[in-house]
Every structure is written in structure tokens, then in C-alpha cells.
Amino acid sequence: MNLKEKIEKHLLEVQKPSRYIGGEVGSVIKDKSKVDVRFAFCFPDTYDIGMSHLGMKILYSLTNERENYWCERCYAPGNDFEEIMRKNDIPLYALESLDPIKDFDFIGFTLQYELSYSTILNMLDLAGIPIFAKDRTPELTQIVVAGGPCVCNPEPLADFFDIFILGEGEEVNLELMDLYHEMKKQGASRIEFLRKATQIEGIYVPQFYSFEYKEDGTIERMNVSDGAPEVIRKRIIKDMDKVYYPENFVVPFTEIVHDRVSVEVLRGCIRGCRFCQAGFIYRPFREKSTESICRQTKALCENTGYDEVSLASLSTSDHSDIDHMLTQLIDYTANERINLSLPSLRVDNFSESLLEKIKKVRKSGLTFAAEGGTQRLRDVINKNVSEDEIMNTCRIAFEGGYSSVKLYFMMGLPTETDADIEGIADLAQRIVDLFYSIENRPKGRGVQVSVSCATFVPKPFTPFQFEPQDTREMIEHKQELLLSSVKTKKVKVSYHDPNVSMLEVILAKGDRRLCKVIYAAWKKGCKFDSWEEHYKFDKWMEAFSDCGVDPSFYANRRFEYDEILPWDHLDYLVSKEFLIRENKTAHQSKTTPNCRLRCSGCGVNKKVGRECF
Amino acid sequence: MIRVRATFEKKGRAKYISHLDLNRCMLRTFRRSRLPIWYTEGFNPHPYYSFALALSLGFESSCEIMDFNLNEDVPFDEVRDRLNAVMPEGMRVVKVAEQVQKITAIAKAEYAFSLVSDDTDGLFEAVQNLLAQPEILIEKKTKKGIKTVDIKPDMEVLSCEKNGNSVDISMHLPAGTQTNYNPTLFMEALKLTTEIQFEPENIRRMAILCADNTVFA
Ligand code: SF4
Numbered sequence: 001m002n003l004k005e006k007i008e009k010h011l012l013e014v015q016k017p018s019r020y021i022g023g024e025v026g027s028v029i030k031d032k033s034k035v036d037v038r039f040a041f042c043f044p045d046t047y048d049i050g051m052s053h054l055g056m057k058i059l060y061s062l063t064n065e066r067e068n069y070w071c072e073r074c075y076a077p078g079n080d081f082e083e084i085m086r087k088n089d090i091p092l093y094a095l096e097s098l099d100p101i102k103d104f105d106f107i108g109f110t111l112q113y114e115l116s117y118s119t120i121l122n123m124l125d126l127a128g129i130p131i132f133a134k135d136r137t138p139e140l141t142q143i144v145v146a147g148g149p150c151v152c153n154p155e156p157l158a159d160f161f162d163i164f165i166l167g168e169g170e171e172v173n174l175e176l177m178d179l180y181h182e183m184k185k186q187g188a189s190r191i192e193f194l195r196k197a198t199q200i201e202g203i204y205v206p207q208f209y210s211f212e213y214k215e216d217g218t219i220e221r222m223n224v225s226d227g228a229p230e231v232i233r234k235r236i237i238k239d240m241d242k243v244y245y246p247e248n249f250v251v252p253f254t255e256i257v258h259d260r261v262s263v264e265v266l267r268g269c270i271r272g273c274r275f276c277q278a279g280f281i282y283r284p285f286r287e288k289s290t291e292s293i294c295r296q297t298k299a300l301c302e303n304t305g306y307d308e309v310s311l312a313s314l315s316t317s318d319h320s321d322i323d324h325m326l327t328q329l330i331d332y333t334a335n336e337r338i339n340l341s342l343p344s345l346r347v348d349n350f351s352e353s354l355l356e357k358i359k360k361v362r363k364s365g366l367t368f369a370a371e372g373g374t375q376r377l378r379d380v381i382n383k384n385v386s387e388d389e390i391m392n393t394c395r396i397a398f399e400g401g402y403s404s405v406k407l408y409f410m411m412g413l414p415t416e417t418d419a420d421i422e423g424i425a426d427l428a429q430r431i432v433d434l435f436y437s438i439e440n441r442p443k444g445r446g447v448q449v450s451v452s453c454a455t456f457v458p459k460p461f462t463p464f465q466f467e468p469q470d471t472r473e474m475i476e477h478k479q480e481l482l483l484s485s486v487k488t489k490k491v492k493v494s495y496h497d498p499n500v501s502m503l504e505v506i507l508a509k510g511d512r513r514l515c516k517v518i519y520a521a522w523k524k525g526c527k528f529d530s531w532e533e534h535y536k537f538d539k540w541m542e543a544f545s546d547c548g549v550d551p552s553f554y555a556n557r558r559f560e561y562d563e564i565l566p567w568d569h570l571d572y573l574v575s576k577e578f579l580i581r582e583n584k585t586a587h588q589s590k591t592t593p594n595c596r597l598r599c600s601g602c603g604v605n606k607k608v609g610r611e612c613f
Numbered sequence: 614m615i616r617v618r619a620t621f622e623k624k625g626r627a628k629y630i631s632h633l634d635l636n637r638c639m640l641r642t643f644r645r646s647r648l649p650i651w652y653t654e655g656f657n658p659h660p661y662y663s664f665a666l667a668l669s670l671g672f673e674s675s676c677e678i679m680d681f682n683l684n685e686d687v688p689f690d691e692v693r694d695r696l697n698a699v700m701p702e703g704m705r706v707v708k709v710a711e712q713v714q715k716i717t718a719i720a721k722a723e724y725a726f727s728l729v730s731d732d733t734d735g736l737f738e739a740v741q742n743l744l745a746q747p748e749i750l751i752e753k754k755t756k757k758g759i760k761t762v763d764i765k766p767d768m769e770v771l772s773c774e775k776n777g778n779s780v781d782i783s784m785h786l787p788a789g790t791q792t793n794y795n796p797t798l799f800m801e802a803l804k805l806t807t808e809i810q811f812e813p814e815n816i817r818r819m820a821i822l823c824a825d826n827t828v829f830a
Binding site: 012017018021023025251253255301302303304305306307337 | 625627631634638640644645652670
């Protein structure tokens with residue numbers, strides 16, 4: 001029985017089988033005999049989530065443009081199918097060819113969130129690929145690589161990967177595949193390839209780096225071997241209008257999380273919110289022209305048949321041509337009966353006529369990422385939204401017929417006190433009061449304000465990278481305080497599980513000593529940690545204690561300014577001096593203006609060799 | 614507005630597309646084809662199309678029926694070709710024509726399937742025995758709960774043959790707006806009468822028929 005027959009024999013026993021058999025419109029099938037390099041693009045979560053990811057769509061199409069390279073997709077099977085796969089010797093396979101990914105030249109994972117790490121180990125194991133890089137064949141094949149935002153501190157995964165790719169992949173992925181193709185022809189070995197690969201900017205081969213630690217557990221020094229560079233710099237694309245963008249997506253049969261066309265409008269962010277990793281690691285700010293955006297929207301809608309489009313960026317309203325761009329897009333989509341979804345747009349300075357148009361297409365509810373409960377705290381985190389703005393927007397919305405608002409906050413932010421927590425309840429209360437003060441408010445309905453609180457997770461390459469996370473006791477105290485501060489049923493409060501945020505910060509700020517912990521946790525059955533129903537906190541804690549690693553060393557300790565951080569050898573263009581400066585400014589409750597108003601000297605412009613604006 | 618009826622195949626990997634997903638899939642297929650399909654009127658206009666008979670997940674078919682309307686006159690062959698150019702793998706329109714009969718004219722469907730077993734002789738005998746019974750009782754889930762029904766009077770076996778490691782059967786079963794029987798009902802009944810292990814394979818819907826056995830069109 002070949003693999004396809006084996007799969008089909010059991011496919012009707014599982015949930016949503018179309019996720020496991022490929023054949024979707026837009027998927028790329030090639031003749032194996034004419035392909036030189038095969039790349040399995042793996043997303044460490046289920047199909048429904050992975051298929052929604054834009055970066056994967058871009059790199060999938062880009063690689064497949066090259067006739068002799070074939071990029072295929074691979075996702076983590078659900079538990080029901082995994083059980084069947086293990087029982088019937090079905091190795092993890094790619095969806096286009098249905099070939100086992102262990103036979104591929106590259107097995108590439110995208111690291112979108114830290115809580116996917118245990119799933120990566122599980123996928124390697126399901127594939128029959130040795131989990132530790134050191135155990136893989138000396139021959140040139142089966143190179144396990146990773147890219148994506150979490151690669152900015154990949155140390156907790158250092159033992160499992162051959163290569164990390166820093167920054168944007170559009171150019172460097174092909175350079176890496178070209179080198180592989182060339183060296184494969186010459187009959188080179190794995191190690192020879194890895195050595196040569198370190199000469200490509202953005203390529204980090206962790207096995208050529210080792211660390212020594214001090215008595216107190218912090219890093220003493222890093223050693224480099226095999227001629228690899230001391231510092232690895234992330235890659236960026238200079239011109240967003242020249243960079244490749246797909247004209248087609250794979251269109252799934254089953255519903256996925258983001259089931260629509262998504263068009264990237266800009267990269268980077270000018271805002272500099274101090275908790276936001278994306279705001280720093282994707283610098284500098286670069287935008288696509290209105291012309292490119294409209295052309296790509298049209299091509300994607302026509303080729304996929306989707307009737308919904310969304311714009312992808314960290315802050316679409318910061319596009320310099322936003323008014324004109326939205327006008328054009330709204331005209332096109334309305335004419336073609338396509339829904340344009342516009343999440344989290346700041347509508348402060350739009351023209352009247354555009355506002356009218358937006359009102360017509362906008363269906364989503366009203367949400368605010370306020371993040372902090374008081375102005376003081378919002379200044380600390382540099383979240384540039386004032387209470388006046390929130391109130392004004394709510395007023396317009398209530399008058400326009402809305403009766404519910406959703407507010408997002410973080411708990412456990414640096415310098416936070418009980419007054420800031422009470423401030424969350426006060427703000428929600430003032431919105432409730434505002435609603436009832438409006439004469440022409442929606443009749444017959446009460447107002448509903450939902451307050452959603454996440455636990456703050458300090459991340460590498462942000463000004464808060466030095467900060468400790470609140471302990472569980474501190475968070476629990478704040479949660480109780482918030483609940484008791486809310487005096488009305490019109491305000492609903494919900495939380496994220498602080499135990500999840502704790503693992504997140506450890507994996508985000510961890511070093512190589514965590515590799516064995518992740519391995520141990522996976523051995524104990526951990527996977528899909530980002531799914532509440534699968535998360536096994538106690539197993540993780542067992543893994544830490546079995547390995548003799550103290551979780552609070554990573555989670556609840558302040559990292560010193562002069563300490564060697566596990567990610568200090570990775571260069572994301574933003575300088576450490578700048579992050580320290582920003583950290584100090586934060587502790588003085590002072591804000592930093594956005595990049596368009598004034599450059600605050602993060603260092604990106606110097607390294608890129610041109611001004612950002 | 615022009616009323617159109619398409620007959621299409623759903624085979625290979627496409628058999629794993631559920632009925633719910635097929636709806637979404639067709640919507641996108643129509644959009645890709647850029648055919649002038651008619652939209653419903655009212656508050657939330659959407660393209661109108663409807664399937665005559667739902668097909669169970671995992672079944673293949675060479676005769677699925679989908680009705681829709683066009684705003685402009687487009688030659689039927691062109692409609693077929695434009696849809697086929699953008700259909701997913703395993704799906705293909707074989708015919709586009711006028712809607713001759715009403716959907717209510719559908720009375721039955723022809724199915725073919727194989728029952729794979731290590732003991733084909735025994736299985737063949739068990740099938741024969743079952744077919745010789747005066748009634749074939751099965752439990753059927755209905756909206757009002759579980760009901761015992763006799764499928765024998767409505768079931769017409771067209772052929773039953775041993776073929777290598779399988780017993781191949783084809784039969785007519787009632788279909789349409791009133792009664793709908795699936796060949797899996799017959800397999801369940803068979804399981805109750807024999808110890809012999811078997812696995813169904815290649816379940817196919819071969820034709821959608823009217824009461825007088827003519828092909829629904
Ligand atoms: S160099 Fe200046 S303008 Fe450019 S990203 Fe850094 S702070 Fe902003």
C-alpha cells in the first residue's frame with residue numbers, strides 16, 4: 001500500500017478530512033523528477049490556523065515561482081489523526097505530493113508564537129526526523145530550518161534546528177536554496193553546507209555558537225567556531241513595491257481562521273509601543289504604494305474567488321496615502337460585491353466622504369486596545385491613545401447605533417499599581433455612563449462593555465526586555481481587585497490564564513538551557529500549548545524541576561542592562577542602547593513621539609543606510 | 614434570468630469535501646469563473662445556487678446536480694468550460710442544460726460499492742442470505758428519534774458479484790425530498806447478520822433517477 005492509500009483508508013475516521021489530503025485550488029503540483037530542491041513548509045499548529053498565515057502564503061508562492069524548486073505545505077494533525085498516523089505508520093507528509101517530509105531537502109518551520117515549540121518537536125517526531133540536530137545524517141539532506149518573529153530569540157530551540165533565518169525571507173530563502181542546490185551538485189556534506197551558509201547575511205547556524213555561564217546563572221561569554229560571524233543581522237526588503245507578492249492563494253475547502261484574501265499594506269510600525277515586539281523587530285517602516293495594493297487586491301480576489309478582503313499591517317491608518325487608498329479599495333470591492341474588513345482603523349483624521357464610505361462597509365464591532373487603565377500607565381508603555389479619543393469614538397459609535405464596546409488591557413505592566421487596575425474599572429464605568437447620557441442612544445438595548453485582560457509578557461528586542469513578569473500571586477491579586485472594582489453588570493471582565501503567559505515569557509526570554517526542558521515537556525505529552533484544552537501546566541513544571549531549571553530565573557527576574565542577553569548576538573537593527581534609553585524613559589512615565597513626528601534614534605536608519613522618512 | 618442545471622462529478626480527493634464546504638467551494642468557483650450568475654435580492658444579496666441531493670462525505674459521484682440562474686445568455690458549453698477551468702481537482706462539470714424537470718421528480722438514486730473482505734465467499738453468501746430475507750430492518754435516525762424501518766421494499770439490487778477480494782454491489786435506493794436511504798444502511802444491516810469482517814470501498818453515486826427509472830434532467 002502506498003502512503004496515499006494508507007491515508008485514505010483512515011481519512012473518513014477523522015474530523016474535517018479535507019485538511020489532510022490537499023488538492024485545494026491554488027495548490028502547486030510539480031513533476032518530482034524535474035525538481036532539484038524540495039522544501040516542506042511546516043506550520044506548528046493545525047491546518048485551520050496555519051493556512052491563515054500570510055507569511056507562509058508569500059513564501060510558498062515565491063519558492064514555487066522557481067521551476068526547479070518545489071515548496072509544499074505541512075501542518076500538525078489533530079489528535080484524532082495523529083493517533084491513526086502513529087498506529088498505522090503514516091509519517092508526517094506534505095499536502096501537495098503526499099510524500100513524507102523526512103525525504104525533503106529542507107524542512108522549514110515558521111515560529112509565530114512561543115507556545116508552538118513543543119508542537120514542533122512532536123511534528124519532527126511524527127515525521128521520523130531526529131529531533132536533535134546533532135543526530136541527523138552527515139549527508140546533505142533534511143536541513144531543518146526556522147524563520148518568523150520568534151527567531152529573534154531562538155536559543156530555547158537551538159539544539160533542534162540546523163539553521164535559523166533572521167528577518168524577512170523573500171530574498172534569503174532563495175539564496176539559501178541556491179547555495180544548497182549548488183553544493184548538492186558538488187557532493188558536499190551537511191557540515192560543509194552549514195559552514196558556507198553562515199556567510200549569507202541573516203543565516204544563523206546555532207551549532208557553531210556555545211555559551212558559558214556565571215555562577216549566578218547569567219551568561220559569562222559566547223564562543224563562536226567554524227568561521228561563523230560574531231553577530232548575525234536580520235534581513236529586510238528594501239522596496240515594498242518591487243518585492244514579490246503572490247497573485248494567488250491556496251483556497252481551503254474547510255473553513256479556516258482567516259478565510260479571506262489578505263493584502264499587505266506596510267511593514268514595520270512608527271508607533272513604538274514599548275511592550276510590542278512587532279513594533280521593533282519589523283523596523284524600518286516601509287509602505288506599499290496604493291497602486292500595488294489595489295492591483296494585488298484585484299488579482300487575488302479574481303484568482304481565489306474569495307469575496308472578502310482584509311488589509312494586513314501593524315497599523316494600516318499610518319499609511320501615508322490612506323484616504324486615497326481606502327477610497328479606491330472601497331469602490332472596487334463594493335462594485336464586485338466583496339466585503340472589505342477594516343480591523344482597528346484609527347479614524348481620527350479621515351475626510352467626511354471617506355468616513356461615510358467606511359461606515360457603509362464596516363460591520364465589525366467596536367474595539368479598543370487601551371492596554372493600560374490610566375493615562376500615566378499608558379504613557380509608561382507609550383500607548384498613544386487618550387481617554388478623550390476613546391470617549392469621542394464611543395460617542396460617535398453609540399450615536400450611530402452601536403451598543404457594545406470591547407476593551408483590551410494588559411495586567412502586570414512595568415510600574416503598575418493598584419490605582420492602575422482600578423483605573424480599568426473606572427474607564428469602563430465612564431463608557432457605561434456616557435452611553436446613558438446620550439439622548440439618541442440605541443433604544444431598547446443596554447450597553448455592554450467587555451474588558452479583556454491579558455497578562456503582560458516582556459519580549460526580546462523591546463524596551464521592556466529587561467522587565468520581570470508579575471508572579472502568579474501578584475496577577476491573582478490584581479484580578480481580584482479588578483473584579484471587586486467593577487460595580488455594574490454592564491461591564492464584563494475576562495482574563496487569560498496567567499500560567500500560560502508564564503510559559504510564554506520563559507520561552508521568549510530563555511537561553512539554550514531550556515532545550516532540555518522543552519524536550520522533557522514534550523516527552524511528558526505537551527503539545528498545542530496555545531490551546532487551552534491541551535495546555536498542561538503541571539507537566540511543564542515537572543519538566544522544569546526534572547531538568548533542574550528554575551522558571552522564575554527567566555520569568556520573574558529583572559535582566560540587567562549590562563548583562564549579556566541570550567539574544568545579544570542577533571542584530572535586529574534596533575540598538576541595545578536605544579532599548580535601554582527607552583526603558584529608562586518609560587520608568588519616568590515619559591512618552592516618545594512616533595517616528596514620523598521625530599526620529600528617536602533607534603539605530604535602524606544608520607544600519608540600513610538611509611533615513612526612514 | 615436564465616435557469617440552468619449543471620451535472621458534475623465529484624471524485625478523487627474531492628470526495629472529502631463535505632456538503633457544507635461544497636457550498637463555499639462553489640461560491641468561489643463561480644466568482645473565479647466570472648460568469649454572470651444571478652444574485653438573490655434583499656438585504657444580504659448572495660449568488661443563488663442549490664444542490665438537488667446532498668452527497669455523503671467520502672462518496673464519489675458522477676451525477677451531482679446543481680441549479681443556478683444566469684443574468685445573461687451564455688452558451689451552455691461555454692458555461693461548462695468556464696466552470697471547469699476553475700474547478701478544484703476531482704470536480705468536473707459534464708453537462709450544462711436547461712432545467713427540464715422539477716426537483717420533486719427525483720425518486721431514487723443508483724449506487725455502486727465494493728465490500729472488501731478476506732472471506733469473499735462467505736461474505737457473498739451472507740449478502741445473498743440477507744437479500745433473501747422477507748424484510749431488512751434497520752434503525753434510522755430521524756428528527757423524532759430512532760425508528761426501525763424495513764428498507765427491503767424500497768431497495769432494488771441491480772447486481773451483486775464476487776470480484777477478487779471484494780463483493781461488488783449496485784442498487785437503487787429511494788432519494789429525494791421524501792425518503793433518502795444511503796447504501797451505508799444496507800451495510801449496517803449486513804453487519805448485524807454476519808460475523809465476517811468487511812470494509813466498504815469506492816462508494817459511488819451513479820445516477821439520479823425519476824420514479825420511472827429515467828435519468829433526472
Ligand atoms: S531610525 Fe528613527 S525613524 Fe527610523 S525606525 Fe528608528 S526611531 Fe524610527
